[in-house]
Amino acid sequence: MKAKVAVFGPESVIVRIQKLKKEFSNYELFPFIYSEANQTPELLEQAFLCDIFLFTESIAYCYVKEKTKKRRFSTIVIHCDEYILTTALLQSLSDMLPQKRISLDGTTEEVVQHVLTPLKEIQVDLFPFYEDVWDGRTVENIVDHHRKLWEDRTTDFALTAYSEVAKRLQKENIPVRLITTPDLCIKSALETVERRITFHNNTSVQHVIGYFRFKHLEQLPSSLKEMILFRRQAELDNFLQKFATQQDAIALRNNQHDMVLIGSKKLLNYLTNHFGNFPPLQKIEEQIKEPVGIGFGLGLTHHQAKEHALLALEMTANEEGSSCYIVNESQASIGPVGVKKQINPSFLYQSLIHKAKLNNDLSYNFIEFIKMRNNKPFSSHDVANYYSVTKRSAERTINKLLSAEIIKVAGSEKPYQKGRPRKLFALR
Numbered sequence: 093m094k095a096k097v098a099v100f101g102p103e104s105v106i107v108r109i110q111k112l113k114k115e116f117s118n119y120e121l122f123p124f125i126y127s128e129a130n131q132t133p134e135l136l137e138q139a140f141l142c143d144i145f146l147f148t149e150s151i152a153y154c155y156v157k158e159k160t161k162k163r164r165f166s167t168i169v170i171h172c173d174e175y176i177l178t179t180a181l182l183q184s185l186s187d188m189l190p191q192k193r194i195s196l197d198g199t200t201e202e203v204v205q206h207v208l209t210p211l212k213e214i215q216v217d218l219f220p221f222y223e224d225v226w227d228g229r230t231v232e233n234i235v236d237h238h239r240k241l242w243e244d245r246t247t248d249f250a251l252t253a254y255s256e257v258a259k260r261l262q263k264e265n266i267p268v269r270l271i272t273t274p275d276l277c278i279k280s281a282l283e284t285v286e287r288r289i290t291f292h293n294n295t296s297v298q299h300v301i302g303y304f305r306f307k308h309l310e311q312l313p314s315s316l317k318e319m320i321l322f323r324r325q326a327e328l329d330n331f332l333q334k335f336a337t338q339q340d341a342i343a344l345r346n347n348q349h350d351m352v353l354i355g356s357k358k359l360l361n362y363l364t365n366h367f368g369n370f371p372p373l374q375k376i377e378e379q380i381k382e383p384v385g386i387g388f389g390l391g392l393t394h395h396q397a398k399e400h401a402l403l404a405l406e407m408t409a410n411e412e413g414s415s416c417y418i419v420n421e422s423q424a425s426i427g428p429v430g431v432k433k434q435i436n437p438s439f440l441y442q443s444l445i446h447k448a449k450l451n452n453d454l455s456y457n458f459i460e461f462i463k464m465r466n467n468k469p470f471s472s473h474d475v476a477n478y479y480s481v482t483k484r485s486a487e488r489t490i491n492k493l494l495s496a497e498i499i500k501v502a503g504s505e506k507p508y509q510k511g512r513p514r515k516l517f518a519l520r
Contacts, residue, residue, distance in 0.1 A: 095119040095289045096457070098139035100132055101148030102255040105273070109148065112278050116286050119144075122453050128256055129231060132156050137485065138451060144168065144285055148273070150198060150223050151231070151254050163482045166288060170273055170281050171223075172199040172253045174206050180271040181207065184251055185214065187269075191248030195241045197221040197234050198253020198271060219247055235260045242266045299397035300360050300390055302353035303346070303405045304328060307383040307414075325351070327380045335372055354394075363388060363418060363429075370416055370430030377414050385409065386416035388429075396421065423477075426465055435459075435467055435519065440498070447496035450489075458493075462519065469502040469516040490517060 097119050099109055106123045113121050122142055124135040132152040136159065139145065145160065147153040147169045153160075160167050172180075177199055185192065196204070196218050204220055221237040234257050238250040249267035252258050261268040306324055328351055332343035339362055341355030353359070376384055385408030389400025400419035407417040407425060417427035437459050444455035461475070475486035493499045494517070502518035 095144065096122055096142040097144045097146055097285055098122050098124055098136075098142035099146040099148065100124045100126065100135060100152050102126065104255070105148045108275070109146075109278055109282070112275060113282060115279070116282050118286060119289055126152065129254065130155055133159065136160070137488070138454065142479075144288060146170075146281060146285060148278075149254055151234075151256075154223070163485070168281055168284055168288070170277060172203065172271060173277070174203055176271060176273055176277055177203055177207050178211075179274060180251060180269070181211070181216065184249070184269045185216065193217045193219070193247045195219045195221070195238045195247045195250045196252075197237065197250075197257065198223055200224045231256055231260070238266060238268070239264065298356055298392060299394050300341075300353075300355045300363070300388060301394070301397040301401040302355075302359075302386060302388045303401045304332065304351040304353070305385045305405060305408075307385055307408075324380055324382050328376065328384070331372075331376060331379060360390065366429070373414055373416050373430040383412075383414045385411070385414070386429075388416070388418040390418065390420045392421055420477075425468075425474075427468060435462060437463075440519070443496065443498050444493075448492045448498055449496075450492070454489075458489075467519060469518040471514040471516055473514055493517075 095118065099106060099121055101109070103125045106125050110121060110123065122139065124132075124139055126132060126135060129149065129151045132147075132155045136145070136156050144166045145168070147167065150169055150171050153167065153169045181194075184194070192215065194216065197220065199220065199222070201220070201222050201224070204218060204222075208216070208218065219237075219241050221234055231254070234252070234254070238247075238252070238257070238261055241247040242250065249269060250257075250261055251269050251271060252261070253271045255270060258268050258270040306321070306328075325345070329343070329345065332351055332353060335341075336343040336353060336355070339355050339359040341353055341359050344352045344354065346352045373384075373386065385405055387401050387403070387405030387408060389397045389402070389404055391397035391400055400421070400423065403423075404417040404419040404425065404427070407427065408415045411428060415427070416429040417425060418429060419425050440459055440462070441455050444450045444458060445452070450458065457479075461470075461479070465474070472483055472486040472490050475481070475490065476483045479486070490499070494501075497520060499517045500520050502516045
């Protein structure tokens, strides 16, 4: 599954980014277009399913900066740096000579000083409104800055990094130039997105451990149990050794009753691609003809993966026949794996669009979430962990789905850590 990247900006910039994005294939872009930067907080709530948040104008980021930090969102902002400002200044001065008195916004004092030092011979006078002293200010404050300098005849024209400010000043017939972000800088931001996704993929789940346990042998008389267990263990061991070789994993006998499979990236990819149809479960049933419980645990460490695998194994005890569950690194449960549950994507999509009023991208993403979990009941904790959003954001979406009668309360589950039972939800 490709990573999802939300990109916020004016339509003209979004169109350029979508064209340049064609050079990068390991993530999907979800555009969130605004005409005014103060629309960004509302757009951010719609982008809760995304992995990375790219802001094409720093002013939009200023409106949601504290919120993204609090929620620990992965953000990338295209700032007006030395290269962008130098390019804009030289282009503007070339067109507007001999006018060299310029009101400026969208950058920092450090950037301005770095740019002015090598441009001393041009003798340009800048009157900046620094973005690093934003603190509660608005677009109106920036417009006032340019307007007052122009009306006082202190400046010849304005140079702004924000399309909204440029439109406002143009309406007031104040000479203004919009700082255009060069393609090179946009590509650099897209490369940063790609590097961040690659880093996340390489440093997230590294350890995978699976426990295999026969279910009903404990009910047999001890004399008969030992004989049958020995034969079944030998058959399971033979099967797992072959499977482990295919997945670059190791199969070990943990004790008299359990077999353990230890792997990493390749085994993880196999599990990810076989949630709905898990061939090992089917083959064990066909070859060994004895119900088996399988619990896989994912984790950043071996110990964490082992603890999660034991939790997943416990879940199989409630199933009659063979079953398999997974507990991921966020302690969200997935399963039963290998039992394909049918849903009607077309009907669900229509309901999400027309009843819950979710947009097109969010609707598709929710369907993908349901398919990934094999239509298993889910909690707000599961939604928050899977999509890397806050629990509050996940709860808001769940409330929309409840109000639209797309999902229903399906019980509760005991959390893996101390705390109140989590409410579970399922499709109606």
